[in-house]
Amino acid sequence: MAPPDTSAGMGDRSPLPSIVATVAGLALIGYAATSLLHAEELRLPLLAALIAVAAPGALLWLWIHRRHRPVRDLTAALEPAMKWPDPKGKIKIKERSDGLPTKIRIAYPATFADNDKPSRDKVRDIVATRTGTTVTATWDPRRRRVDCLLVATPKAGVIVESDTAITDDTVNDTPEQARLRQRTTGVVQAIMGVAATVTDVEFDGDTPCRIEVKYPTTTRDLSANYRSRVTMQIDSKLPGEWRDVWNFQEDRATFELRPPFPTNVRYPLMHKMQPFTIPYAVNEAREIVSWKLGSKNPHALIVGPTGSGKTVLIRNLVVAARVLGIPVVLCDPKMTEYLDFENLEGVTVLTDPTHIAAAITKTHDEMMRRYFDIRSRRARKGDFGKILFILDEFYVFKEAIAEIWAGMKAANKDLKGREHPCMSLWRRLAVLARTAQIHLVLGIQRPDAEFLTGLARDSFRMRISLDKTTSELARMMWGDSRVGADLPNIQGRAITTGDHGPEHVQVLRLMTPEDAGDFDDQDATIWDQLVARMTRQAEAHANADPLEFLGYLRTAEHHAVPAVDRTPLPTLQEAVDAANAAPAPDTDNEEEAGLYDLDVDDQIRLPGRDEFVTVLDLHFGQGYEDEDDEEALGDEWVEITYRDTDGGEDSEILPGDTALMRRVSSLV
Numbered sequence: 001m002a003p004p005d006t007s008a009g010m011g012d013r014s015p016l017p018s019i020v021a022t023v024a025g026l027a028l029i030g031y032a033a034t035s036l037l038h039a040e041e042l043r044l045p046l047l048a049a050l051i052a053v054a055a056p057g058a059l060l061w062l063w064i065h066r067r068h069r070p071v072r073d074l075t076a077a078l079e080p081a082m083k084w085p086d087p088k089g090k091i092k093i094k095e096r097s098d099g100l101p102t103k104i105r106i107a108y109p110a111t112f113a114d115n116d117k118p119s120r121d122k123v124r125d126i127v128a129t130r131t132g133t134t135v136t137a138t139w140d141p142r143r144r145r146v147d148c149l150l151v152a153t154p155k156a157g158v159i160v161e162s163d164t165a166i167t168d169d170t171v172n173d174t175p176e177q178a179r180l181r182q183r184t185t186g187v188v189q190a191i192m193g194v195a196a197t198v199t200d201v202e203f204d205g206d207t208p209c210r211i212e213v214k215y216p217t218t219t220r221d222l223s224a225n226y227r228s229r230v231t232m233q234i235d236s237k238l239p240g241e242w243r244d245v246w247n248f249q250e251d252r253a254t255f256e257l258r259p260p261f262p263t264n265v266r267y268p269l270m271h272k273m274q275p276f277t278i279p280y281a282v283n284e285a286r287e288i289v290s291w292k293l294g295s296k297n298p299h300a301l302i303v304g305p306t307g308s309g310k311t312v313l314i315r316n317l318v319v320a321a322r323v324l325g326i327p328v329v330l331c332d333p334k335m336t337e338y339l340d341f342e343n344l345e346g347v348t349v350l351t352d353p354t355h356i357a358a359a360i361t362k363t364h365d366e367m368m369r370r371y372f373d374i375r376s377r378r379a380r381k382g383d384f385g386k387i388l389f390i391l392d393e394f395y396v397f398k399e400a401i402a403e404i405w406a407g408m409k410a411a412n413k414d415l416k417g418r419e420h421p422c423m424s425l426w427r428r429l430a431v432l433a434r435t436a437q438i439h440l441v442l443g444i445q446r447p448d449a450e451f452l453t454g455l456a457r458d459s460f461r462m463r464i465s466l467d468k469t470t471s472e473l474a475r476m477m478w479g480d481s482r483v484g485a486d487l488p489n490i491q492g493r494a495i496t497t498g499d500h501g502p503e504h505v506q507v508l509r510l511m512t513p514e515d516a517g518d519f520d521d522q523d524a525t526i527w528d529q530l531v532a533r534m535t536r537q538a539e540a541h542a543n544a545d546p547l548e549f550l551g552y553l554r555t556a557e558h559h560a561v562p563a564v565d566r567t568p569l570p571t572l573q574e575a576v577d578a579a580n581a582a583p584a585p586d587t588d589n590e591e592e593a594g595l596y597d598l599d600v601d602d603q604i605r606l607p608g609r610d611e612f613v614t615v616l617d618l619h620f621g622q623g624y625e626d627e628d629d630e631e632a633l634g635d636e637w638v639e640i641t642y643r644d645t646d647g648g649e650d651s652e653i654l655p656g657d658t659a660l661m662r663r664v665s666s667l668v
């Protein structure tokens with residue numbers, strides 16, 4: 001059986017009648033031959049052989065005929081425009097998806113006016129109409145051929161006519177909406193494949209704000225990498241910032257335009273401050289985002305390249321801390337970032353690396369003093385006021401102090417050690433300071449693997465990264481190479497540790513007079529009011545100097561630097577022992593506390609229990625640890641390890657939103 005002719009000349013008649021006629025003819029010939037040869041017994045085997053050969057052949061013939069229909073249709077439709085001397089083989093299907101052509105190559109004769117736009121448009125229109133697709137045509141005049149990329153539209157090839165009113169959304173589209181609807185389909189199919197269909201596009205004015213997509217059943221939608229790639233492409237090819245919602249059961253994806261993020265959020269003076277809670281940004285829903293100084297996120301790590309808004313963010317932390325009455329040690333080895341904070345009561349700004357090293361030592365000493373007071377039962381952990389210790393540009397400081405240490409060792413051969421002693425004290429602070437109510441903030445341009453490992457990584461659980469992240473940085477900061485890769489390049493835009501994972505935020509704009517040109521009238525009004533509040537707070541506690549432990553450093557920047565005073569320090573074991581020592585309960589005052597407000601050494605009453613126990617450790621988790629107890633645990637949970645009044649140790653897992661009673665110190 002000869003293969004079917006695929007040229008336009010054959011027309012589009014079905015080959016079925018000729019196949020039937022051929023098979024019937026062959027059967028008749030067989031019948032006549034067996035009659036003539038008196039071999040009737042051969043009729044049945046001959047008929048079976050004929051059917052065995054003819055049936056697959058006929059099916060193959062039908063399949064090829066059908067597969068080449070687009071070529072025949074297009075050849076016939078384009079012939080008047082192209083005027084080929086011989087149209088055979090001039091149109092070829094180069095690529096298909098699910099059997100449908102997605103790329104067609106058309107060779108045209110030298111007589112075709114490929115330099116004339118209307119002629120080119122006409123060819124493209126014919127291809128689009130015949131295939132029911134959106135067509136992108138690439139002309140190659142040198143080779144005299146055009147490649148057409150075909151993207152199927154939702155109602156590809158279907159013409160709907162009705163007497164009733166038309167309900168098709170697209171009918172009411174403005175020209176811009178029609179263009180964007182088509183573009184949306186093109187973008188979605190370019191990423192998810194031509195088999196994906198855009199079932200709906202919602203507009204806000206002329207801007208698409210919601211795209212519904214249905215795609216063929218696949219397993220790749222289960223890959224977070226694939227989903228994030230799809231969303232990133234939509235993000236970059238359509239206006240605005242997009243987020244994705246996937247329905248795996250129905251093979252549907254919805255893309256929603258994120259509400260426009262503000263780029264300049266002035267400090268909200270009306271915001272009501274909560275104890276120990278430091279506001280610093282707004283989220284997508286324009287809610288204030290804060291850092292709660294507690295055991296869940298005791299220390300903060302801020303990462304951002306120069307110019308990304310690190311200084312503005314740290315100013316937010318300092319101002320809120322001061323308004324809340326928390327003293328601040330602000331170390332700035334770059335020297336010029338916090339000039340307007342130098343004269344504020346309750347803030348000690350240090351820029352000299354030697355002073356910063358001394359401040360680390362003295363803060364460490366203060367921490368140890370607090371541990372010993374707890375150990376000797378002269379105080380309980382809750383008796384101490386909080387301190388915020390900020391070290392910006394950590395690596396600038398590390399290099400400067402390494403140089404100073406090398407100089408000191410050269411001058412005094414008795415000095416030993418690879419690094420300045422303040423570095424190991426800093427690491428100890430990172431591990432132990434939270435129990436002594438000292439909270440650290442570390443500012444760096446980018447973390448290295450050495451920094452973000454071990455104890456430091458676990459201690460700096462509150463994280464903020466400004467500016468777009470590299471995959472390496474995202475892995476180090478967030479454990480996921482994709483987080484922050486789509487962050488727009490806007491000053492103050494950041495990824496932060498949210499309640500449910502990394503969250504996009506815009507840091508509050510806090511400019512001070514030192515910003516000169518950037519400091520406008522509104523900034524001035526805000527700054528003046530904040531300074532007034534910080535001053536009022538300082539005056540209310542004028543008789544106590546919470547930073548007294550810094551000694552000469554309080555005014556050091558204006559005087560000659562004395563030699564660093566190093567009294568012998570307690571060993572790490574002593575410090576840990578002190579932290580574990582149970583404080584003597586001496587009061588019956590109680591308050592309600594959430595699990596995230598708890599700290600080690602707190603005296604608490606567990607739900608359904610009368611006696612108080614001492615918190616030894618807190619472990620935070622998400623998801624269900626006990627399959628049978630889903631209801632009780634909820635999404636987030638906290639495991640409390642405690643010591644009871646008999647000295648026995650045990651632990652209990654509670655849902656994250658549990659509230660319980662905590663003993664309050666009578667001294668507070």
Ligand SMILES: Nc1ncnc2c1ncn2[C@@H]1O[C@H](COP(=O)(O)OP(=O)(O)OP(=O)(O)O)[C@@H](O)[C@H]1O
Pocket residue numbers: 263264265304305306307308309310311312313337491492493506507508509510515518
């Ligand atoms: N949250 C914000 N809102 C509005 N503008 C901001 C914000 N953060 C930063 N900016 C703008 O960006 C400028 C640079 O910010 P900032 O000084 O904080 O950057 P940086 O990361 O500390 O850079 P460097 O390390 O070079 O000092 C600011 O002067 C301000 O104009």
